[in-house]
Every structure is written in C-alpha cells, then in structure tokens.
Amino acid sequence: MSNTSDPTAPGKTGEAAGTAVGASAGTRTGTEGAAGLTARLDQARPYALGLFRIVVGLLFLCHGAASLFGVLGGAHGGGTVEAGTWPGWYAAVIQFVAGGLVLLGLGTRSAAFLASGSMAYAYFNVHQPEALFPLQNGGETSALFCWAFFLLVFTGPGALALDGLFGAGARNGADVTARGERSTEKTAEREEQAAPATA
Numbered sequence: 001m002s003n004t005s006d007p008t009a010p011g012k013t014g015e016a017a018g019t020a021v022g023a024s025a026g027t028r029t030g031t032e033g034a035a036g037l038t039a040r041l042d043q044a045r046p047y048a049l050g051l052f053r054i055v056v057g058l059l060f061l062c063h064g065a066a067s068l069f070g071v072l073g074g075a076h077g078g079g080t081v082e083a084g085t086w087p088g089w090y091a092a093v094i095q096f097v098a099g100g101l102v103l104l105g106l107g108t109r110s111a112a113f114l115a116s117g118s119m120a121y122a123y124f125n126v127h128q129p130e131a132l133f134p135l136q137n138g139g140e141t142s143a144l145f146c147w148a149f150f151l152l153v154f155t156g157p158g159a160l161a162l163d164g165l166f167g168a169g170a171r172n173g174a175d176v177t178a179r180g181e182r183s184t185e186k187t188a189e190r191e192e193q194a195a196p197a198t199a
Helices: 012-069 088-104 108-127 140-155 167-198
Strands: none
Touching (some): 012 088, 012 140, 088 108
C-alpha cells in the first residue's frame, strides 16, 4: 500500500537518481580536491627538497665548526679537536666543508656522498661496536646524517641551490621539477579516466 518500502514506486525513482548523482558528484569533488592537493605538493617538491638540503647541510656544518673552532659548545663539551688527529680532525673537516657545500647546493651529490660515507664510517667504527642498535649505542645522529646525505646523492639539490647556476646541477634541479610536473599530469589524467567509471 505504501510507496515508502518500494524503491521502484513512482516518485521514488527521481529521488534515488538524485541521491546517486549527488553521491557521484561528491566523490568527484573529493577526488578533484585530492588531485589539487597532490598537484600543489608535487609543485612544491623541489622547494621542500631544497629546504631539507639547507637544514641538513647547516646542521652538519655546525658539527664541524664546533670541533674545529670550539664554537657552539666545542668538541665533546668544550675545546677543539687537535689538528691532524685521526679520525676526529678529518671528520670535522669533512663535516665543515661538505656541510657548507650541501648547504649552498654546490657540488651537492659529491659532497653528500662524502658526508654520507663519513657518517657510515663513524657509525660502524665508533658506535656500532658498543651495541647493535643506534638507540643503544648513541649513534642516532650518525645514522640519520648518513641516510639523509645518502638520499641527497640520489635526489640532487632541489631548488635554491648554487648547482642551478652551473651545467649538471641545473639539470638536477630541472629534473626534479620536471618529474614533479609529469607526476602531476599523470595523476590528473588517471583521475579524469576514473571519474566516468564512478559516475
């Protein structure tokens, strides 16, 4: 007797269709919003990478400066590392020089490779013999620097780098930007193709 329990009853078809269209439009709007956010994040990727590089380089440079010049609390709580001592003085020189180069984005991949290797050496030579895990042996800083610099070897400098003023470095930064733009375009294409299927 009542039309409320029968979805095919007259007057209900229009409501059901309207609800389905509204749900589909809501799904597309949510998808378009996600695509827009993804596109903005992809466009910002080179700048985020550049900021990451600057911060990591600055922190590494500060470690070297503390050991070489006694600033920022000095080496091991005060003073400087004696010139020429192995491995402390050489590690401090690498930290200062490679950290400065990474900070500036100049010869980023080479400097990051050297810095990563020096931190791997520090971890396995100084910390790892004490215990297996970084949390146990005090090697968290060495491990984090090692992996952060290793990442920069593969990603390049990102934006805001002096490498951008020269040949290879300019291509590195452009490659990151171009990959981000291609990724944004592919994401938008996939979402456009998926939108009719959800309608």
